[in-house]
Amino acid sequence: MNSSLSFLAGILSTVLLVPSAARFLEGQNNQAALAKQSSIVFSGTVSQLGAVSFVGVPQSPQTIVVRVDSVLKKPAAVSLKKGDNVTVEVKDPSAFQPGAQATFYTEGWIFGSGVAVKELGHDFNAGGGVPAEGSPTGQPALGQMQKQISDQDLQDRIASSDLVVIGRITDVHRWTIPKSAAARYHVSEHSADWHEAVLQIKSILKGTKPKGNKMAVRFPLSREVAWVNSPKFQKQQQGIFFLKKDQVSGDPTASIGGYQVDAYTSLKPGDWLPLSDEARVRSLLKN
Amino acid sequence: MDQPFVRALAISKTDHIYVGVNDFNQPSGRTATVDVSVDGGVTYKSFSIEARNTAGQDGPSVRPAVAPDNTVYAAFFGWRKFNGTTATSDVVVVRDDAGGTGPHPFQALRDPSDKLPGRLVVKRTSIPWSNAPTLGQERIGSTLSIAVDPHNSSTVYVGWADHGRKGDIYTLHVRRSTDRGLTWSKADLPQTTISNATNIALAVANNGVVGLLYQQLSAGRWVTHVVQSHNGFVTAQDLILASVPADTPTQQFLPYLGDYDYLLSVENEFRGVFCANNAPDRANFPQGVSYQRAVDFSARTLTDGSGNPVAVSIDPFYFSVPVIP
Numbered sequence: 073m074n075s076s077l078s079f080l081a082g083i084l085s086t087v088l089l090v091p092s093a094a095r096f097l098e099g100q101n102n103q104a105a106l107a108k109q110s111s112i113v114f115s116g117t118v119s120q121l122g123a124v125s126f127v128g129v130p131q132s133p134q135t136i137v138v139r140v141d142s143v144l145k146k147p148a149a150v151s152l153k154k155g156d157n158v159t160v161e162v163k164d165p166s167a168f169q170p171g172a173q174a175t176f177y178t179e180g181w182i183f184g185s186g187v188a189v190k191e192l193g194h195d196f197n198a199g200g201g202v203p204a205e206g207s208p209t210g211q212p213a214l215g216q217m218q219k220q221i222s223d224q225d226l227q228d229r230i231a232s233s234d235l236v237v238i239g240r241i242t243d244v245h246r247w248t249i250p251k252s253a254a255a256r257y258h259v260s261e262h263s264a265d266w267h268e269a270v271l272q273i274k275s276i277l278k279g280t281k282p283k284g285n286k287m288a289v290r291f292p293l294s295r296e297v298a299w300v301n302s303p304k305f306q307k308q309q310q311g312i313f314f315l316k317k318d319q320v321s322g323d324p325t326a327s328i329g330g331y332q333v334d335a336y337t338s339l340k341p342g343d344w345l346p347l348s349d350e351a352r353v354r355s356l357l358k359n
Numbered sequence: 360m361d362q363p364f365v366r367a368l369a370i371s372k373t374d375h376i377y378v379g380v381n382d383f384n385q386p387s388g389r390t391a392t393v394d395v396s397v398d399g400g401v402t403y404k405s406f407s408i409e410a411r412n413t414a415g416q417d418g419p420s421v422r423p424a425v426a427p428d429n430t431v432y433a434a435f436f437g438w439r440k441f442n443g444t445t446a447t448s449d450v451v452v453v454r455d456d457a458g459g460t461g462p463h464p465f466q467a468l469r470d471p472s473d474k475l476p477g478r479l480v481v482k483r484t485s486i487p488w489s490n491a492p493t494l495g496q497e498r499i500g501s502t503l504s505i506a507v508d509p510h511n512s513s514t515v516y517v518g519w520a521d522h523g524r525k526g527d528i529y530t531l532h533v534r535r536s537t538d539r540g541l542t543w544s545k546a547d548l549p550q551t552t553i554s555n556a557t558n559i560a561l562a563v564a565n566n567g568v569v570g571l572l573y574q575q576l577s578a579g580r581w582v583t584h585v586v587q588s589h590n591g592f593v594t595a596q597d598l599i600l601a602s603v604p605a606d607t608p609t610q611q612f613l614p615y616l617g618d619y620d621y622l623l624s625v626e627n628e629f630r631g632v633f634c635a636n637n638a639p640d641r642a643n644f645p646q647g648v649s650y651q652r653a654v655d656f657s658a659r660t661l662t663d664g665s666g667n668p669v670a671v672s673i674d675p676f677y678f679s680v681p682v683i684p
Contacts, residue, residue, distance in 0.1 A: 259415075261498065
C-alpha cells in the first residue's frame with residue numbers, strides 16, 4: 073500500500089514538475105534570446121516613475137529612473153556602472169513601482185551626461201531583491217545570467233567558425249601578398265599589416281582536420297582602429313583558436329612545408345581563448 | 360573603397376552631392392573618383408578623375424569643392440610611385456563647369472605638360488606614408504583640402520602636406536589660383552608653409568575671406584589653429600582654438616587625432632570640427648570651451664554620471680568663429 077502511494081506520489085510529482093521545468097527552460101531561453109538581442113542588460117532598482125535621470129531626455133509617463141545594481145552587458149564605449157541612475161523608457165509603466173527590482177534588457181537610446189535606454193524586456197527579481205546565486209525561483213542568478221550571455225557569445229563564435237583548434241604557435245612572420253594576387257591589395261590608412269602564424273595543431277574541436285599537423289593563421293598586427301582589438305599572436309602562444317577561411321587578406325592559400333594549404337584568419341577579439349576555457353568550449357560544442 | 364568625403368550644395372532647390380572617394384574598383388589603378396548626385400542623393404554616377412598612370416592606385420584623399428554657379432573642383436594625390444614609406448605624388452586639381460553632369464565630366468582643366476585632364480599644381484613631391492605614430496602620436500600620409508570662393512568660382516585654394524624642408528616631418532602648403540585653376544601660385548602663399556602640421560582644411564566665406572584650419576605639433580603640444588585672410592595670407596588673423604599636451608592620452612590606436620578635420624563657411628561664420636585631448640583645462644582653450652559631458656573645471660577632471668573621475672581621452676570639438684570683415 074505504502075509503496076503504491078509512493079509510486080503515485082512519484083507520478084504526481086513528475087506530472088507537476090514537468091510543466092514547471094518546461095517553463096523554467098522556456099524562461100531561460102527567452103532570457104537568452106532577450107540578452108542576445110539587447111545591447112545593454114542590467115539589474116536595478118526603480119526609484120522614480122514618469123521621470124528622467126538627466127536633462128535632454130524627453131520625459132513621459134513611460135520613462136522611469138532606475139538605479140543600477142549590476143551591469144550584465146554593455147558596449148565598451150558606454151559608461152555604466154553600479155550606482156548610476158538610468159532612464160528607461162518602459163513598455164508598460166503600470167508594471168513598475170518604486171523599489172521594484174528587476175533585470176532590464178534594453179537597447180541604447182540617448183547618451184549624454186547620463187544614459188537612457190529603451191526596454192526590450194524585463195524580469196522582476198525574486199522577492200524584489202537583487203537576484204542571488206542559486207535563486208530558487210527559476211530566475212537565473214546574476215552569475216548564471218552573465219555566464220549565459222557570455223556562453224551565447226561564445227556559441228555564436230563557435231557557430232561562425234570554420235575550425236576550432238587547440239594548438240600552439242610555432243612561428244610568426246610578416247606576410248606580404250604574392251605578386252600574383254597583388255592587384256587585389258590596396259594601400260590605405262586601414263591596412264592590416266598582415267602577419268602569419270604557424271599553428272601546431274593539438275586537437276580539432278570543430279571542423280575537419282587539415283592535412284598535416286600545422287596550419288597558417290593570418291592576423292592583423294596593425295594598431296589601426298579597425299584592427300586594434302584583433303588577436304596579436306606570439307611565438308609559443310597556446311590556446312583555443314576560432315578560425316575562418318581567409319577571405320580578407322587577398323590570398324586564400326598559404327604555403328606550409330612546401331605544400332599549398334588553405335589559409336585561415338583570426339580577426340575578432342575573442343577569436344583566441346586560453347586553455348583554461350577548454351572545458352567550457354567543449355561543453356558548448358555538445359549543445 | 361576608401362575615405363569617402365562629402366561636399367554638398369543646394370542648387371536650384373536640389374541638393375547636389377559630390378563624394379570624393381578612393382575607389383579601388385576603378386580600372387587601371389586610376390582610383391581617384393568623384394561620385395556625383397544632382398538629384399539629392401537618389402541616383403549617383405561615378406567618375407574616375409585620374410587620367411594618368413599610377414603606382415597601382417592614387418592616395419586616399421580625394422576632395423571635392425562646389426560653387427553655387429555649378430563649378431566643381433576636386434583635388435587628389437596622383438601617386439606615381441610608392442615604396443611603402445614614401446609616395447611620389449602629383450597634387451592634381453580637376454574642374455567641371457556643369458556640376459559634373461556633362462558627357463566628359465571633370466576634364467575642363469588640362470595640364471600644359473601632357474595635355475591630359477587634371478592640372479598638376481605640384482609635380483612628384485615626396486609624401487611620407489606612415490601608419491604608425493610619426494608626427495607625435497599621429498600617423499601621416501594624406502592630408503589634403505580644396506576650397507572655392509562661393510561668389511567667384513575663379514578663385515580656388517588647395518592645401519596639402521609633404522616632406523617639406525630637411526628636418527621637418529610633415530609640412531603644410533597652401534596655393535591659390537585666380538583663373539579657374541589654369542595657373543597656380545608658384546610658391547606657397549605667405550605664412551602657409553607650416554612645419555610639422557597636419558589635418559589641413561580650407562573654406563572660403565561669402566566675402567572672399569579664406570579660412571585655414573590645421574593642427575601643429577609644437578613644443579610637445581597639439582595646437583589647433585584657424586587662420587583667416589582676405590588677401591591670400593599676406594595678412595592674417597590666427598586664432599588658437601586649442602593647445603593641448605601631445606603625449607596625453609597615450610595612443611591606444613590610430614589615428615590619434617583623426618585623419619582629417621573639417622571647415623566650412625556658413626553665412627558670416629566659419630564652422631568646423633577637430634579632435635583633441637579632452638582634459639577640461641580652460642588654459643588649453645584660449646577662445647573658451649564648453650563641454651556636453653560631465654566635467655569638473657575646478658579640478659580639471661572629466662567625470663562620469665556619478666561624479667567619479669574619468670581618464671582623459673580624445674574628443675571631437677565643434678567651433679564657430681565670425682568671418683573677419
